[in-house]
Amino acid sequence: MKKLINDPNAVVRESLEGMAIAHADLINVHYQPHFIYRADAPISGKVALISGGGSGHEPLHGGFVGLGMLDAACPGEVFTSPTPDQMLEAAKAVHGGAGVLNIVKNYSGDVMNFEMAAELANAEGIPTLNILIDDDVAVKDSLYTQGRRGVGTTVLAEKICGAAAEQGYSLQALADLCRKVNLNGRSMGMALTSCTVPAKGSPTFELGDREIEMGIGIHGEPGRQRLTLQSADDIAQRLAESILEDPPYTRTLREWNLDAGDWIEQELTNPPLRAGDSVLAFVNSMGGTPLSELYIIYRQLAKICQQHQIQIVRQLIGPYITSLEMQGCSITLLKLDEEMLKLWDAPVKTPAWRWGI
Amino acid sequence: MKKLINDPNAVVRESLEGMAIAHADLINVHYQPHFIYRADAPISGKVALISGGGSGHEPLHGGFVGLGMLDAACPGEVFTSPTPDQMLEAAKAVHGGAGVLNIVKNYSGDVMNFEMAAELANAEGIPTLNILIDDDVAVKDSLYTQGRRGVGTTVLAEKICGAAAEQGYSLQALADLCRKVNLNGRSMGMALTSCTVPAKGSPTFELGDREIEMGIGIHGEPGRQRLTLQSADDIAQRLAESILEDPPYTRTLREWNLDAGDWIEQELTNPPLRAGDSVLAFVNSMGGTPLSELYIIYRQLAKICQQHQIQIVRQLIGPYITSLEMQGCSITLLKLDEEMLKLWDAPVKTPAWRWGI
Structure with a gap:
């Protein structure tokens, strides 16, 4: 470790x-x-x-x-x-x-x-x-x-x-x-690598050199399925579709x-997402994935949302809910109304975020 | 990869x-x-x-x-x-x-x-x-x-x-x-792990399970010395002292x-840092190191600065100049005068940073 x-x-x-x-x-x-x-x-x-x-x-x-x-x-x-x-x-x-x-x-x-x-x-x-x-x-x-x-x-x-x-x-x-x-x-995440809890000293789970875990939890708990490594576009597609096609x-x-x-x-x-909805699109790093890769995921997510006639009106891209040094990402789509949008834009001043003040 | x-x-x-x-x-x-x-x-x-x-x-x-x-x-x-x-x-x-x-x-x-x-x-x-x-x-x-x-x-x-x-x-x-x-x-960094340039597909350098590289460059180029893994406090001490004891x-x-x-x-x-100086202390993640670990480094850095009668008047903690997914950190100490301090605090609005606006 x-x-x-x-x-x-x-x-x-x-x-x-x-x-x-x-x-x-x-x-x-x-x-x-x-x-x-x-x-x-x-x-x-x-x-x-x-x-x-x-x-x-x-x-x-x-x-x-x-x-x-x-x-x-x-x-x-x-x-x-x-x-x-x-x-x-x-x-x-x-x-x-x-x-x-x-x-x-x-x-x-x-x-x-x-x-x-x-x-x-x-x-x-x-x-x-x-x-x-x-x-x-x-x-x-x-x-x-x-x-x-x-x-x-x-x-x-x-x-x-x-x-x-x-x-x-x-x-x-x-x-x-x-x-x-x-x-x-609605959210869904995936992992490229595991992470190590300090007090344990060894990885929480094992992933092969060409394996990824789709639907990973933020403690490394198992997700939906283990797949062979996919392209960023395919990963974004799988994550986004799991969210967009999620029934009530x-x-x-x-x-x-x-x-x-x-x-x-x-x-x-939960009402399902529908064409015409406005959303906040959040692409999150699990901790160890660099920002440049999140933008590659966001690029594909934006295309998919456009195809579904879902308008991204705010975005958030970065490591904000992480799993130690795990590499991977999650996507969250939050349907916004006027009230939520105004409150999202309101001033904030914390150790991690500051805007409007 | x-x-x-x-x-x-x-x-x-x-x-x-x-x-x-x-x-x-x-x-x-x-x-x-x-x-x-x-x-x-x-x-x-x-x-x-x-x-x-x-x-x-x-x-x-x-x-x-x-x-x-x-x-x-x-x-x-x-x-x-x-x-x-x-x-x-x-x-x-x-x-x-x-x-x-x-x-x-x-x-x-x-x-x-x-x-x-x-x-x-x-x-x-x-x-x-x-x-x-x-x-x-x-x-x-x-x-x-x-x-x-x-x-x-x-x-x-x-x-x-x-x-x-x-x-x-x-x-x-x-x-x-x-x-x-x-x-x-003045800055100095260190690496716990290597990183992989996508077009190359294999790690830029190799580090053993218990090895760290002190003085690493942001492209993974060699630093001052390769050491056995140290505690965060010892690493912070080595980085900070390299900066504080750097001659003109x-x-x-x-x-x-x-x-x-x-x-x-x-x-x-470069004038050396002296007792009585006010500084901005910047603890930077090389990319793959989680925020929680940066705070452990900062905790020790603050103690060392206090011992040297150097006053930290602003801090910056996070992944801002990274080396892909490399794990490790760097410390930068910037001596501030009134002009620089005021300009640091001035409004900014970019993809990565926003404050005061």
Whole structure:
């Protein structure tokens, strides 16, 4: 294992220390339990937006803490869910009196722990809602998941909901917006190479010299199929078609109900993408794939969208939800309406992103 | 070779096509000869800033074309200098009547071709100056270079000089500023892994499972020494000390003299970094190293700077001058004065960077 690390078991802590020193103007880091939070938190009267999950996907989530995005991020160990006490302490640190929305990627550990944290926070008088992101069309159920996994749409939901929170959305309105973003987003990824979790020291999975994994998860969990190496155009085509041809996806999710003080189940359906839709097209590097290759993927994606009469009105191209040093990419298409578009364009200032300010 | 590409010989072209589609609001791409230029060029009365070099270092240089940075970038084939006709055509496309400054990384091919381009442009009535970047303390002379190589300071010079051009600096004032940035910047890099040029198809060099290359060049050219794998803290220490302990560096460079209409030689010396200096600290990924590891490097760099009473007043952490998918990092320390600091903070809007606007 060759990495720029010291102790394999201190990677998360030392990386957080580096972030804290580098971005002291934007964020603070609390240790034991670990969470990153806005330097100006709590912000009175603003709904606090929190996310989190296993480390190893940087800049997600900690790089997105700041004005116009998250109030706090809870990093677990690499590829391991954070714990309820992290989430609860983060909520207490950033709650500005208007409630807390947790954006939760759909992995069993994250869901369980964020649900426990929400129950504890509500019991302590912090109105808290959780919204799941489950946008990965590759597989239903996986090593880490019941239902579809949460991937690229998470990044977009954090930006769009962060802008809405900044503009004064109520807790319920913010939850409704986040659910809408999730229902309008679809993703699929692939890997050229594996990645190595520092504490383990060996690759998470093995791929042959001419093999690729289509539908890979962000922890290296298996996807749809293992194929012989394809051209970038063919890979883009497979990823894009999996998204574009994905039928309406219906599942039952549970959300906290503030009035009932309990979880309620609701059936939710993703509407399929249609000719005439406007989308944000997100081509993401899994970490080790250079930007130049992402543009080759984007070039083909743009052609395919045009063929399907889907108009790309915003794009995002780069390493934003990664799997350590894995080579590969994912595509996310998010159907945008006027509300989401305006919120996407709104100012942001975080360690990873800054625009409009 | 596993990459997200189609034809190994069409990588640069197809990547440019992807960029052109993705960023049509910011840039245009001209093909044969290839150059990327601002969508709003030429800008009347503004000095035009041009850079270029071999591809494979993205987002350098094309990702830095736009408001507050470059007017044009000339990409060569991967790790291969662009040609004088690219540079001349780019100059014609973006010249707004106030002259052209070429920022040239010190590699023999780039220097020769940018000098020829400057002579041609001056002969055609476009006042053109070239400033060299030669900031890599690792080695004097290398496979591709006479004198020190141009690396991380290039990114910083493009931002600082781009802001100055936007603010109306004259051609000579801009050249003086760029020379100052170069003399105040020092860099050193290292590699954990090699990289593969698509058209070659095999790794540029070989590194053993426990070997690292200290002082690596951005084309994988050899550095100072090959070592057994070290901890991140030891690597950061070696890189930082090479920079901090670098003595005054004196060499003779030639620059075009507009009055004489000829090249003149001048002796230039980098002042060493001293206690009390304010710096911009840039921790750069060679491409395949994840952000989390860069923060571990930055954590140690910040400690070392503090020990040397050098104050980090700005930081930059990410993959900005890369070597395809190479794993490793480089450190650049740029001594800042008030002028450079203000220009660093000025608005920028390019495919890779956007802030303040």
